[in-house]
């Protein structure tokens with residue numbers, strides 16, 4: 448995917464992998480709309496991007512909220528024009544500390560599904576029609592190995608990520624022939640706030656830096672190594688380079 452001058456809507460982009468992706472995409476010339484719930488960190492992220500001369504806009508909102516999703520997508524289109532790249536990066540772990548399914552409230556599961564599955568579904572639905580009509584666009588779901596492995600206590604997160612992976616495959620199958628790419632990508636373990644909340648005792652020095660992961664993802668996007676219908680892992684992308 449040629450990225451120069453292209454428009455990207457990134458959710459969960461005020462910190463961690465999302466912010467690192469924003470910088471990596473901006474360095475390739477992409478024009479950005481960044482989404483997160485907390486205003487101050489999001490505005491700080493946008494300021495940091497603009498300070499380097501990049502185009503970035505802050506869209507404060509919760510991707511798990513139906514009404515806000517429509518406002519987010521409308522604002523992105525108004526500020527940037529049609530969205531060429533949509534990255535579903537925002538995610539919730541569900542209840543923290545992580546706990547077994549037996550101790551998980553239905554409400555907590557609802558929340559994980561709202562943010563990690565229904566929100567991405569809604570945003571994809573809003574932008575994918577226009578992508579298909581234009582015959583161009585990419586939708587990337589940020590996944591996790593918890594979508595594949597049945598890790599005890601990771602239930603709400605893991606099952607929601609598995610559903611999102613499968614949703615990506617179905618979108619890809621239904622959009623076959625439109626030149627719209629829909630894929631998911633497991634970035635591996637990174638030193639971020641989400642990881643610290645899930646595993647507070649982890650050795651942070653053993654974790655990947657989000658900047659390095661983001662560069663590898665954006666290189667893969669730019670080189671056309673993100674293929675529709677696929678569930679990529681960062682290690683597989685690095686090997687196929």
Ligand SMILES: NC(=O)c1ccc[n+]([C@@H]2O[C@H](COP(=O)([O-])OP(=O)(O)OC[C@H]3O[C@@H](n4cnc5c(N)ncnc54)[C@H](OP(=O)(O)O)[C@@H]3O)[C@@H](O)[C@H]2O)c1
Nearest residue numbers: 459461462463464483484485509510537538636637639641
């Ligand atoms: N870190 C890892 O080891 C790891 C491993 C595998 C997969 N992943 C995946 O990588 C992605 C990025 O994770 P991360 O580790 O970078 O997380 P992070 O540092 O916790 O950042 C999460 C970002 O998402 C935003 N966010 C959270 N809930 C949101 C909502 N409902 N609506 C809009 N924005 C929301 C947060 O800002 P606000 O709180 O202000 O909304 C923040 O900008 C996630 O999809 C995660 O599942 C991470």
